[in-house]
Amino acid sequence: MTEAPLLEVENLVKHYALSRGWFGAPRVVHAVDGVSFNMERGETLGLVGESGCGKSTVARCIVRLIEPTSGSIKVNGRDVAHLAERDMRPMRRDLQIVFQDPFSSLNPRHRAGAIVAEPLVNFGLAEGAELERRVAELFERVGLRKDQLNNRPHEFSGGQRQRLGIARALAVNPALIVCDEPVSALDVSIQAQVINLLGDLQRDLGLAYLFVAHDLAVVEHISHRVAVMYLGEIVEIAPRDDLFDAPQHPYTEALLAAVPSPDPRNKRKRRLIEGEVPSPISPPAGCRFHTRCPIAEARCKLEAPRLRAIAPGHEVACHLRAPRISGKSAKLNAETAR
Amino acid sequence: MTLAATSPVTPPSAPPRLRGVFARHPVAAAGSIYIALVAIGALAAPFLPLQDPIAMSPIDRLKPPSLEHFFGTDSFGRDVFSRAVHGGRVSLVVGLGVALVSTMIGLVVGVLSGFYRRADAVVMRIMDAVMSIPSILLAIALVTINKPGVLTIIISITVPEIPRVTRVVRSVVLTVREQTYIEAAVAVGTRPLKMLARHVLPNAVAPLIVQATFICALAVIIEASLSFLGAGTPAEIPSWGNMMAGGRTFIRNAPWVLLCPGLMLGFTVLSINMLGDGLRDLLDPRMSRAAGPV
Amino acid sequence: MSALLEVANLSTHFHSGGHLVRAVDGVSFTLDAGGVLGIVGESGCGKSVAAMSILRLIDGKPGVVAGDIQFDGQDLRVLDESGMRKVRGGKIGMIFQEPMTSLNPVLTVGRQITEAIRLDGSFSNAEARDRAVELLRLVRIAEAEKRLDDYPHHFSGGMRQRVMIALALSRSPKLLIADEPTTALDVTVQAQILDLLLDLRDRLGMAIILITHDLGVVAETCERALVMYAGRKIEEASVADLFASPLHPYTRGLMNSVPRLGDETSRRRRLLEIPGVVPSPAAMPSGCRFAPRCRLAEDRCRAAYPQWRAYGAGHFAACWRAGEAPHD
Numbered sequence: 001m002t003e004a005p006l007l008e009v010e011n012l013v014k015h016y017a018l019s020r021g022w023f024g025a026p027r028v029v030h031a032v033d034g035v036s037f038n039m040e041r042g043e044t045l046g047l048v049g050e051s052g053c054g055k056s057t058v059a060r061c062i063v064r065l066i067e068p069t070s071g072s073i074k075v076n077g078r079d080v081a082h083l084a085e086r087d088m089r090p091m092r093r094d095l096q097i098v099f100q101d102p103f104s105s106l107n108p109r110h111r112a113g114a115i116v117a118e119p120l121v122n123f124g125l126a127e128g129a130e131l132e133r134r135v136a137e138l139f140e141r142v143g144l145r146k147d148q149l150n151n152r153p154h155e156f157s158g159g160q161r162q163r164l165g166i167a168r169a170l171a172v173n174p175a176l177i178v179c180d181e182p183v184s185a186l187d188v189s190i191q192a193q194v195i196n197l198l199g200d201l202q203r204d205l206g207l208a209y210l211f212v213a214h215d216l217a218v219v220e221h222i223s224h225r226v227a228v229m230y231l232g233e234i235v236e237i238a239p240r241d242d243l244f245d246a247p248q249h250p251y252t253e254a255l256l257a258a259v260p261s262p263d264p265r266n267k268r269k270r271r272l273i274e275g276e277v278p279s280p281i282s283p284p285a286g287c288r289f290h291t292r293c294p295i296a297e298a299r300c301k302l303e304a305p306r307l308r309a310i311a312p313g314h315e316v317a318c319h320l321r322a323p324r325i326s327g328k329s330a331k332l333n334a335e336t337a338r
Numbered sequence: 339m340t341l342a343a344t345s346p347v348t349p350p351s352a353p354p355r356l357r358g359v360f361a362r363h364p365v366a367a368a369g370s371i372y373i374a375l376v377a378i379g380a381l382a383a384p385f386l387p388l389q390d391p392i393a394m395s396p397i398d399r400l401k402p403p404s405l406e407h408f409f410g411t412d413s414f415g416r417d418v419f420s421r422a423v424h425g426g427r428v429s430l431v432v433g434l435g436v437a438l439v440s441t442m443i444g445l446v447v448g449v450l451s452g453f454y455r456r457a458d459a460v461v462m463r464i465m466d467a468v469m470s471i472p473s474i475l476l477a478i479a480l481v482t483i484n485k486p487g488v489l490t491i492i493i494s495i496t497v498p499e500i501p502r503v504t505r506v507v508r509s510v511v512l513t514v515r516e517q518t519y520i521e522a523a524v525a526v527g528t529r530p531l532k533m534l535a536r537h538v539l540p541n542a543v544a545p546l547i548v549q550a551t552f553i554c555a556l557a558v559i560i561e562a563s564l565s566f567l568g569a570g571t572p573a574e575i576p577s578w579g580n581m582m583a584g585g586r587t588f589i590r591n592a593p594w595v596l597l598c599p600g601l602m603l604g605f606t607v608l609s610i611n612m613l614g615d616g617l618r619d620l621l622d623p624r625m626s627r628a629a630g631p632v
Numbered sequence: 633m634s635a636l637l638e639v640a641n642l643s644t645h646f647h648s649g650g651h652l653v654r655a656v657d658g659v660s661f662t663l664d665a666g667g668v669l670g671i672v673g674e675s676g677c678g679k680s681v682a683a684m685s686i687l688r689l690i691d692g693k694p695g696v697v698a699g700d701i702q703f704d705g706q707d708l709r710v711l712d713e714s715g716m717r718k719v720r721g722g723k724i725g726m727i728f729q730e731p732m733t734s735l736n737p738v739l740t741v742g743r744q745i746t747e748a749i750r751l752d753g754s755f756s757n758a759e760a761r762d763r764a765v766e767l768l769r770l771v772r773i774a775e776a777e778k779r780l781d782d783y784p785h786h787f788s789g790g791m792r793q794r795v796m797i798a799l800a801l802s803r804s805p806k807l808l809i810a811d812e813p814t815t816a817l818d819v820t821v822q823a824q825i826l827d828l829l830l831d832l833r834d835r836l837g838m839a840i841i842l843i844t845h846d847l848g849v850v851a852e853t854c855e856r857a858l859v860m861y862a863g864r865k866i867e868e869a870s871v872a873d874l875f876a877s878p879l880h881p882y883t884r885g886l887m888n889s890v891p892r893l894g895d896e897t898s899r900r901r902r903l904l905e906i907p908g909v910v911p912s913p914a915a916m917p918s919g920c921r922f923a924p925r926c927r928l929a930e931d932r933c934r935a936a937y938p939q940w941r942a943y944g945a946g947h948f949a950a951c952w953r954a955g956e957a958p959h960d
């Protein structure tokens with residue numbers, strides 16, 4: 001019998017109901033609409049996509065800060081999607097999260113040392129002098145000074161606060177850390193340190209990361225596989241090299257083309273996708289990208305494409321780039337598409 | 339314009355917080371001193387060399403203030419000063435009692451309604467209903483359907499004050515609940531009670547203390563009003579309210595009977611409010627920060 | 633024509649943990665109307681504190697320690713508080729680094745924007761609402777009119793950041809101070825937002841101070857950039873010069889530590905770090921503050937702070953060995 005993957009997400013759906021106002025119809029935000037993927041131990045899966053497309057929602061569902069509307073989330077084979085908090089708590093030692101906003105994710109009243117100590121105390125992992133030692137060690141690991149143990153969050157800069165958040169997540173030695181834009185707030189030199197740190201930890205401890213980020217260069221650097229989301233759905237998922245060398249979905253192409261280049265001579269060469277961003281309250285019918293897609297056809301407006309494999313591990317949801325054909329010729333088709 | 343001209347860099351010294359606040363807040367200091375005096379007087383009244391507050395002496399009826407009777411005597415010849423000091427006991431017990439009980443209950447209700455959407459709708463409607471009745475009327479109604487006594491008074495005054503506390507706590511909980519650090523605490527396995535104690539309630543302390551002092555002052559007034567109306571403290575126990583009620587008929591020829599307890603009431607309420615202001619500054623998180631620009 | 637903003641010798645110091653933290657230490661720069669200035673530097677080097685100091689938003693005892701801040705003919709250091717309030721959010725718009733804590737969690741997004749707009753006094757409620765919708769559209773919030781009545785926590789991180797941008801732009805400021813305005817945005821939206829800002833610059837002559845650690849963003853949007861380290865300005869140049877020939881070892885380190893898109897050799901390799909951490913305020917080196925981490929450091933670096941010197945037209949740096957190392 002083979003071991004279950006670390007994480008299996010199947011058909012994850014999260015809808016948020018918004019207040020209906022006084023007269024309006026009830027509004028539902030289709031934040032995540034049927035997302036599936038697996039993750040192995042020690043693997044980094046990059047998750048990218050347009051702002052507001054549901055990445056954080058996926059991240060929060062996985063660590064069960066919110067309950068998904070439907071779907072399953074199996075951690076080591078156990079479905080946590082609808083566990084009660086009491087049963088969820090022991091699972092949290094394996095699942096940690098680093099948040100996007102390093103400002104509001106630290107309690108401003110607590111001292112830095114206490115923030116990092118909290119998980120250790122909660123799970124009874126250390127106390128007294130041992131606790132102090134572990135906290136000091138974690139501080140050192142993420143590049144904070146020990147004399148900052150007693151400072152409060154407002155005395156740290158943005159990047160320093162994010163390192164506190166990483167130290168807190170590391171404290172319980174989790175198997176998976178969901179990183180919701182952990183380096184967005186960091187300057188490049190610290191970003192390099194943190195990315196290297198995450199890499200070292202992965203090598204030493206076999207950690208897996210679900211790595212949400214906007215900086216595609218960072219994602220390219222850190223990930224084994226990458227998933228691209230658009231408006232609540234995964235539109236492409238592939239091994240890192242395939243995705244960056246031969247992106248298939250038109251949205252992935254657009255995303256890669258929009259990356260600012262750190263070379264002023266390359267200024268304004270970017271191609272931007274046109275059009276109004278559709279809203280997750282009333283997502284377009286058919287392919288959700290069709291309103292902005294440069295290659296859309298009539299069929300795209302009517303029929304929603306499903307994720308189809310075009311190469312081993314490379315799946316794309318696009319009528320044109322991954323047409324519906326029998327499994328064998330799918331690979332061939334991929335070759336010609338390039 | 340230059341660096342040196344405008345930067346008298348003082349070495350960092352952390353002044354004792356209480357002293358610092360009182361130095362900045364002489365008003366609060368004055369308030370607390372007055373309250374302390376009243377409280378000490380009330381607590382120690384039985385042991386102080388005061389005249390008997392209850393024994394009547396018709397010969398000494400309605401004597402004006404003198405060395406023998408600082409505040410004069412009332413229509414039964416009882417020493418007004420002694421009665422006023424003793425009367426502080428009722429005010430103190432009622433004020434503190436009401437503040438404490440309403441804060442406790444309001445805290446629990448507020449936390450519940452802040453955290454559970456379902457409970458919220460029901461609880462807040464009830465609270466609105468309670469608040470829509472003037473508290474003094476509600477208190478009178480509650481007093482009259484219960485046995486007279488200090489406990490009844492405390493309960494009767496507490497009930498109408500609970501919504502105030504509930505609202506404060508609820509709004510704090512609602513604000514804090516959306517902070518990511520709450521989610522972060524959930525993610526690292528913090529249990530609900532610890533979550534409340536460590537992450538939510540500390541934010542409520544400052545507004546609660548301010549509310550509590552306010553309620554305490556209000557309770558003192560309401561107790562006096564109830565007693566003044568004859569619905570409060572039983573006549574045999576001296577309280578500022580019944581003393582004022584007793585002095586009402588003699589306001590023309592013996593104003594001291596009414597004025598002395600009245601002034602004590604006024605000063606006490608004022609002092610409690612002044613103390614509340616000071617506490618708010620003390621507890622303001624911005625002031626408790628270790629650092630500020632030079 | 634005189635500059636729109638002239639900051640001279642700005643210094644902001646804190647007392648913290650028994651030390652004097654020189655968060656900003658004698659920083660000067662000027663910015664003309666319609667100019668775009670980038671400020672980059674290590675986390676904690678004082679970029680945000682500098683920005684907040686300009687607006688006198690440092691909490692605790694008000695006011696910055698020292699320096700001269702001339703904005704649009706006004707001396708912001710001595711302006712009274714009511715005048716300052718008019719400047720904040722009026723002539724100077726500020727996008728704060730913390731998108732969640734800068735929005736009021738218990739007020740709807742629409743209310744917060746309309747209130748900001750109405751501070752002007754020249755808008756009716758309905759007009760302000762229309763303008764709020766327009767602003768949210770400008771920052772690419774889908775179905776803006778439907779989302780006006782939602783609370784900040786109903787928005788994603790990037791959407792909140794865009795709400796902040798809309799707030800900062802609500803009163804057509806002359807100067808926009810944007811502190812990491814696009815960190816939470818994906819590259820397509822980021823590109824659109826930066827285009828929007830540049831468009832406002834072109835149409836209204838809005839000047840922009842862009843604080844960021846994304847060198848790509850600086851390269852694409854700014855004209856001049858200054859690099860800060862440990863509270864001091866260490867290099868300043870036109871963006872073209874800065875990227876073509878960075879002089880300070882720290883600037884070079886910054887540029888080398890960025891992973892580049894499509895660089896197959898770098899995939900999953902270690903990134904080049906600048907070793908070490910920013911010096912602690914308690915043990916601030918007396919010479920060059922970068923010396924403990926600098927590969928080129930020599931005795932004179934540790935002995936004395938290097939002078940601020942010009943190396944070519946408009947290219948300045950504070951380094952004893954500026955430009956010496958091969959550009960690797």
Ligand SMILES: Nc1ncnc2c1ncn2[C@@H]1O[C@H](COP(=O)(O)OP(=O)(O)OP(=O)(O)O)[C@@H](O)[C@H]1O
Nearest residue numbers: 016031051052053054055056057786787788789790
């Ligand atoms: N609590 C909530 N109530 C209602 N809608 C919500 C809530 N949280 C998120 N949403 C909506 O769900 C959608 C997805 O949000 P999410 O935070 O997952 O986006 P994201 O991909 O992380 O974006 P970003 O890159 O900007 O952080 C957005 O349209 C957002 O407005």
Ligand SMILES: Nc1ncnc2c1ncn2[C@@H]1O[C@H](COP(=O)(O)OP(=O)(O)OP(=O)(O)O)[C@@H](O)[C@H]1O
Nearest residue numbers: 155157158159646648655675676677678679680681
């Ligand atoms: N209120 C404060 N009290 C004490 N020290 C402070 C305070 N605010 C900021 N600092 C310190 O001032 C320095 C500069 O902080 P600042 O927030 O300006 O950094 P930054 O350059 O914006 O960094 P980042 O890129 O991480 O946002 C930091 O070392 C920080 O610890």
Ligand code: SF4
Nearest residue numbers: 920923926933951952
């Ligand atoms: S001055 Fe010296 S120590 Fe400082 S950066 Fe230049 S070479 Fe390095």
Ligand SMILES: [Mg+2]
Nearest residue numbers: 056100788789
């Ligand atoms: Mg997000």
Ligand SMILES: [Mg+2]
Nearest residue numbers: 158679680729
């Ligand atoms: Mg900053």
